Amino acid sequence: MSSTRTFKINQYSDKIFDIIVYAICGFVFLVVAYPLYFVIIASVSDSTLVSTGQVLLFPKGFSLFGYQEIFQDSRIWVGYKNTMIYALGGTIVNLLFTLPAAYALSRHEFRARRPLMFFFVFTMFFNGGLIPTYLLMKDLSMIDTMWVFIFNPVTVNVFNLIIARTFFESTIPQEMYEAAIMDGCNHFTFFSKIVVPLSKAVISVIGLYYLVWHWNDFFTGLIYIRDYSLQPLQIVLRDILISNQVFAEGAGSTGSGYAQRYADQIKYGVIIVSTLPILVVYPFLQKYFEKGVMIGSVKG
Numbered sequence: 001m002s003s004t005r006t007f008k009i010n011q012y013s014d015k016i017f018d019i020i021v022y023a024i025c026g027f028v029f030l031v032v033a034y035p036l037y038f039v040i041i042a043s044v045s046d047s048t049l050v051s052t053g054q055v056l057l058f059p060k061g062f063s064l065f066g067y068q069e070i071f072q073d074s075r076i077w078v079g080y081k082n083t084m085i086y087a088l089g090g091t092i093v094n095l096l097f098t099l100p101a102a103y104a105l106s107r108h109e110f111r112a113r114r115p116l117m118f119f120f121v122f123t124m125f126f127n128g129g130l131i132p133t134y135l136l137m138k139d140l141s142m143i144d145t146m147w148v149f150i151f152n153p154v155t156v157n158v159f160n161l162i163i164a165r166t167f168f169e170s171t172i173p174q175e176m177y178e179a180a181i182m183d184g185c186n187h188f189t190f191f192s193k194i195v196v197p198l199s200k201a202v203i204s205v206i207g208l209y210y211l212v213w214h215w216n217d218f219f220t221g222l223i224y225i226r227d228y229s230l231q232p233l234q235i236v237l238r239d240i241l242i243s244n245q246v247f248a249e250g251a252g253s254t255g256s257g258y259a260q261r262y263a264d265q266i267k268y269g270v271i272i273v274s275t276l277p278i279l280v281v282y283p284f285l286q287k288y289f290e291k292g293v294m295i296g297s298v299k300g
Contacts, residue, residue, distance in 0.1 A: 043067070043268035051264065066269030070240060076273075078229060079236030086149035086232055087214040094210040095203065097156050102164030103191050106172075117165075124158045130223070137224055148224045149217065149232070157213075160206040167202040168195065208282070215278055237270045 042050045046061025054060060070076055105113045105120075127133075133153055142148040172195055180190045196203070218234040225231055 039268050039271050043265065043272050047265040050268075063265070066265035066267075067273075069266050070237075070269050070273055073236075073240055075228070075231075075236045076233070076240070079231060079233035082146070082230060083215060083233040085146065086217070087211055090150045090152075090214040091207055091210040093150050094155060094157070094160075095207055098161055098164055098206060099196070099199075099203070100191065101156060102161050103168055103187075103195060105161070106165045106168035107187075108174075120156075120158050120161060127153075134223065143224055144227050144230065146230060149214070149220055152220060154213075157206075157210070160209055163206055164199075164202050167199060172198065211281070212278055216274075233274060237274055241267060241270050 038055075041057075041059040042055055043066055044062055044064060045055045045059040046063050047065070049055050049060045104110055105117055107113065128136075136153075137143055137148055142151070176194065177190060180194060185194075216234065217232060218238070221230075221232045221235040225235075
């Protein structure tokens, strides 16, 4: 009887614990998700109702004014095209440099791996600064070219390099390499035909990291690009936002409130336009991302 009572008590306490955990997770989810949800419903609601606090859970006074103003600007399509080229091309280049470097640093027979890893990690804490970097880009004739987005000082992100190296060390067994060597494989063949196909998880993870970084890259276009036809989407959206904000501030005392409300609606639309493509891409990589994000967390 005592053991049965103890089991029921433990089962009851487990249920209470589960309820508390679910409640905390639900609260955290609402705190994180509601701001994004509010931006979505505010971008398609009447700006007057949004500014007076009447839009809380559902859109009211359906209006696409913000999106109309954004997509009527021909620059938005140029920015989208440029950003897609920079994001896809830059991500491919990042992976072409990061994965071979991580593989080389994961090989225990490579004697220089520790000194080289030290120099890689050193760059995480110290860099040359903005002016030397700008002079380097200028000497390489990359100012006002698309190549400054694709080949830039962060072509290899050290954090992603460490993730890939850890994956290769913990997932690709040494016995597999020894068997491949006996079959006549060299390092290049082993890496391209065995390691890469087995590394979809880590490639998806660091590829998504690189893609998001390129998509959100604002600083590169601001510093190195003067030709407006080469500007990425983030700079174009910034200029649209600033121009509407300036209009709102200069509309006069009678029209400033009206203009400010519509400027806010454009602001919400800009947030959605800039983040939606990445949100669309994520579900296709989710199964690999969930597996790869735990890389290096468990050793055994």
